[in-house]
Each structure stands twice: as structure tokens, then as C-alpha cells.
Amino acid sequence: MQHGDLIIKADYLLTMEDDLTVIKNGAVAVKGKNIVKAGTSEEISKEYTSEKIIGGQGRVVFPGLVNTHTHAAMVYLRGIADDIPLQEWLEKHIWPVEGKFLTSEFVADAVELACLEMLKAGVTTYADMYFYEDTAGKKLEKIGMRGVLGAGVIDFPSMYAQSADDYFRSAENLINNWKGSELVTPCVAPHATYTCGPENYKRARELAEKYDIPIHTHLSETQWEVSEIQRRYGKTPVEYLDEIGILSERLFAAHCVWLTDKDIEILAKKRVGVAHCIESNLKLASGIAPVPKMLKAGVKVAFGTDGAASNNDLSILGEMSTAAKVHKAISEDPTVLNSKTALLMATRYGAEILGLGDKVGSLEQGKLADLVIANLEKPHLTPIYDIYSHITYCMRPSDIETVIVNGKIVVDAGRLTTMDEEEILNKARGWQEKIKGSSD
Ligand SMILES: [Zn+2]
Structure with missing residues (x-):
């Protein structure tokens, strides 16, 4: 008999390994940070024995959800400007407020709120693109969440950096500070094809190759972007990035809404990962990414919420439900993006496109213990015929009861264990007053 630090039991265990079998009366044994065995409870x-056995009857266990694209600190801009087009939203609302308030202190406080929201909704890993990611990294360590933190790069100066050299110096600092960290993966994130010229993309690629880290960018989000890039370079955004050598397995690109069949072929061939942000795309009326077509072509697609200013929450459960329904409606085919595919995209595919596929994303021996326990004893989750269907179509963030990251319980009985929730909310209210006061 071996000793485990923690044993998690559940009526349903979804390991998300290749066969997607549902293990009834399942259990997971955890030792330190790792899963040592997953199987039937018997x-x-x-x-294994353990003094600590959690979960049990009326529960489901599945891998922690992965949010593959967000701007976490933008939770402080949640609901600040809604119901307007992307360009106007950015230029008249988001950028001016960021210009006034975006500091390391802002990011430090805002990231706490974002992590609190995501962890309580079962998200154990998120990929970010923003500024002051070094500050975010420290918060992730404190709060106990996993992140791929992308140091933002744009062609023009901001409060955060004055020149390309400045942006890349910060990115390299981030890499040096976090390379080898257990929870934080540094990443370089040229913002988009219309805000970064070829020089900055190439510098980002060189940096990523030098340190063997991922690259993150926005890609083909709006029709405006496609026509602008056509005007500048005579190519689609995908063709343009391909020509300058940016497309590879190292890159995960957010949105990919406006793609030609040739673009999809290129993304598949170059093994680029795609972060599908359906709720943000719907809300900003950017369009709907051809996800069933991409999946069919072999492109790995996962879910992202984008920032809370354009979603307006950070719930991957929400993205799964919305995406599964919208793609059925627009393709007039109820078989596309079924509930198993949705959970696969939210877990294993998410981990894979971030370059973390060997560490998290499924519950198997040797992987890190990032997992969630949800309570099924709720009216909207009763009765149960198909557990995958319930997770995709019925489950809400408030059904998530326990969240484990790196073998540590960070949400217990629905409450964050690592920081004071009230304090995080109070700080957010303080910033709300400051930001509101500035626009009155
Ligand atoms: Zn974004």
C-alpha cells in the first residue's frame, strides 16, 4: 500500500485521455504536485491510502479548464463601454483609460480579481497578453494559479514602454525572471498584424526561439484588419505572418475569425494553435471563426475569453456552451462541436496549444495535478444521462466546488484558500471609483 497526499473521488471521472471514457466511481491519487494514478475508486x-480524501458522491472530476486568451488585468474595465464597434471601443474607451491608469499597481490588483474569478470558475491555467506581466507572475505564485504570461509588444509608445527596445527589454526580463518556474511560463506577445510591423514580429520570433518559449498574437480578428493588411502588404494576415516566418507550433493566435480556405490550410500545416474567443467576437460583432472547418482541417483550436471588457466574464464554461450552440446554428448542423469536443478544447487542446500538453490538460499518471471537482447535486444538473452534455450545456461556474492547481487546493467549498476574497473585491471597488471619477 502506498501513501498519497490526497485522494479525490467522484461519481464521474473524466480524464480527457484519448478515448474520452467516463470512469464511473472514479478516483485520482495525488502525491506532491503530481497525479500518481487515476482510475476506478476500487x-x-x-x-493508495491517504488521510485526505475529498470529493465523493454527487461529484464530477475533470481537468482544470484552460483559458488560452485573455488580458487578465482588463477585469477592471469590465462593462466600461459596451455595444460599440471594436475600433471605436479601443480608440475612444479602452486605450484612453489604459493611458491614464495602466501601471504596475493597477495590474497587481486587477490580476488578483481575474485569478479569483477564473479559479472559482474552474480555470486553472490562463494565457495572457498585456503589460507588467512580471507583476502578474508574482500574483500567480501567491494565489497559486498557472499562467502563460505574454509580454505585450506594439509599434508605438505607451505608459509602459517608449520604444521597441523598451518592449523587448521588458520581455527579456520577464523571461529571465520566470524561465523554469513551476506556475509561470513567460511568453512574448506582439499585439496584432495592424499594430506590429514585420520588424517587431521578427524580433519576437528570435526572442522566442532563443529561450524556447511560446509566441502569442491576435490574428484576423476583424474584416477591417484583413483589408488593412491587404492594403499594406497585399496579403491576408495569415499569409503575411507566414511570409515573415512567424507561423509555427510555437505560436498560438487569438480569434482567427476571417480566414480563407488557404489560410486554414496554412495554419494546419504550420501547426499554429488557435484561441477561439466566441463571446468576445459576438459582442464586438467581429464575426464567427470557422471552427468546425479548422478542426476538420486539423488545426488545434481551444477556448479563450479575451479580456473582461469585451466578454464580459472570464468563464470558459460559458465559452463552451456559447460556441457549441452558435456553430451548430450557423452551420445548420447540430452535430458540429459536440459536448465531448467542447470539453476537449477547454482542457487538453488548451494545454497543448500553450505548449503545456506534457504537463497538464488531462488526468494521467505523471502529469501535474490541475483539476476541478464540481457539485452535480443541483436542479439544473439533474437528472444525468450524459455527463459531457451537462458540463457543456448546463454547468455554471458556481457549481465548481474545489479547484486544485499543482497538487494544492486553491478553492475549497467554493472559496479561495490562498487570499482574502473580500479584500480583492474591495480593492476592485476602490479602482472603480478612481476610474469612474476620471471620466465624470
Ligand atoms: Zn485579445
Whole structure:
């Protein structure tokens, strides 16, 4: 008999390994940070004992959800300007407020709120693109969440950096500070094809190759972007990035809404990961990404919420439900993006496009213990015929009861264990007053 630090039991265990089998009366044994075994409760109890056994009846266990594209600190701009087009939204509302308030202190406080919201909704890993990611990294360590933190790069000066050299110096600092960290993966994030010229994209690629880290960018989000890039370079945004050598397995690109069939072929061939942000795309009326077509062509697609200013929450459960329904409606085919595919995209595919596929994304021996326990004893989750269907179409963030990251319980009985929730909310209210006061 071996000793485990923690044993998690559940009526339904979804490991999200290749066959997507549902293990009834399942259990996961955790030792330190790692999963040492996942299987039926009977199998686990033959091999492992532990003083700490959690979960149990009326529960489902699945891998922690992965948010592959957000701007976490933008939670402080949630609902600040809604119901207007992307360009106007950015230029007249988001950028002016960021110009006034975006500091390291802003990011430090805002990231706490974003992590609190995501962890309580079962998200254990997020990929970010923003500024002051070094500050975000420190918060992730404190709060106990996993992140791929992309140091933003744009062609023009901001409060954060004055020149390209400045942006890349910050990116390199981030890499040096976090390379090898257990929770934080540094990343370089040229913002988009219309805000970064070829020089900055190439510098980002060189940096990523030098340190063997991922690259993150926005790509083909709006029709405006496609026509602007056509005007500048005579190519689609995908063709343009391909020509300058940016497309590879190292890159995960957010949106990919406006794609030609040739673009999809290129993304598949170059093994670019795609962060599908359906709710942000719907809300900003950017369009709907051809996800069923991409999946069919072999492009790996996962879910992202984008920032809370254009979503307006950071719930991956919400993205799964919305995406699964919208793609059925627009393709007039109820078989596309079924509930198993939705959970696969939200877990294993998410981890894979971030370059973390060997560490998290499924519950198997040797992987890090990032997982969630949800309570099924709720009216909207009763009765149960198909557990995948319930997670995709019925489950809400408030059904998430326990969240484990790197073997540590960070949400217990629905409450964050690592920081004071009230304090985080109070700080957010303080910033709300400052930001509101500035525009009155
Ligand atoms: Zn974005």
C-alpha cells in the first residue's frame, strides 16, 4: 500500500485521455504536485491510502479548464463601454483609460480579481497578453494559479514602454525572471498584424526561439484588419505572418475569425494553435471563426475569453456552451462541436496549444495535478444521462466546488484558500471609483 497526499473521488471521472471514457466511481491519487494514478475508486483504494480524501458522491472530476486568451488585468474595465464597434471601443474607451491608469499597481490588483474569478470558475491555467506581466507572475505564485504570461509588444509608445527596445527589454526580463518556474511560463506577445510591423514580429520570433518559449498574437480578428493588411502588404494576415516566418507550433493566435480556405490550410500545416474567443467576437460583432472547418482541417483550436471588457466574464464554461450552440446554428448542423469536443478544447487542446500538453490538460499518471471537482447535486444538473452534455450545456461556474492547481487546493467549498476574497473585491471597488471619477 502506498501513501498519497490526497485522494479525490467522484461519481464521474473524466480524464480527457484519448478515448474520452467516463470512469464511473472514479478516483485520482495525488502525491506532491503530481497525479500518481487515476482510475476506478476500487483500483485506487487497492494501491493508495491517504488521510485526505475529498470529493465523493454527487461529484464530477475533470481537468482544470484552460483559458488560452485573455488580458487578465482588463477585469477592471469590465462593462466600461459596451455595444460599440471594436475600433471605436479601443480608440475612444479602452486605450484612453489604459493611458491614464495602466501601471504596475493597477495590474497587481486587477490580476488578483481575474485569478479569483477564473479559479472559482474552474480555470486553472490562463494565457495572457498585456503589460507588467512580471507583476502578474508574482500574483500567480501567491494565489497559486498557472499562467502563460505574454509580454505585450506594439509599434508605438505607451505608459509602459517608449520604444521597441523598451518592449523587448521588458520581455527579456520577464523571461529571465520566470524561465523554469513551476506556475509561470513567460511568453512574448506582439499585439496584432495592424499594430506590429514585420520588424517587431521578427524580433519576437528570435526572442522566442532563443529561450524556447511560446509566441502569442491576435490574428484576423476583424474584416477591417484583413483589408488593412491587404492594403499594406497585399496579403491576408495569415499569409503575411507566414511570409515573415512567424507561423509555427510555437505560436498560438487569438480569434482567427476571417480566414480563407488557404489560410486554414496554412495554419494546419504550420501547426499554429488557435484561441477561439466566441463571446468576445459576438459582442464586438467581429464575426464567427470557422471552427468546425479548422478542426476538420486539423488545426488545434481551444477556448479563450479575451479580456473582461469585451466578454464580459472570464468563464470558459460559458465559452463552451456559447460556441457549441452558435456553430451548430450557423452551420445548420447540430452535430458540429459536440459536448465531448467542447470539453476537449477547454482542457487538453488548451494545454497543448500553450505548449503545456506534457504537463497538464488531462488526468494521467505523471502529469501535474490541475483539476476541478464540481457539485452535480443541483436542479439544473439533474437528472444525468450524459455527463459531457451537462458540463457543456448546463454547468455554471458556481457549481465548481474545489479547484486544485499543482497538487494544492486553491478553492475549497467554493472559496479561495490562498487570499482574502473580500479584500480583492474591495480593492476592485476602490479602482472603480478612481476610474469612474476620471471620466465624470
Ligand atoms: Zn485579445
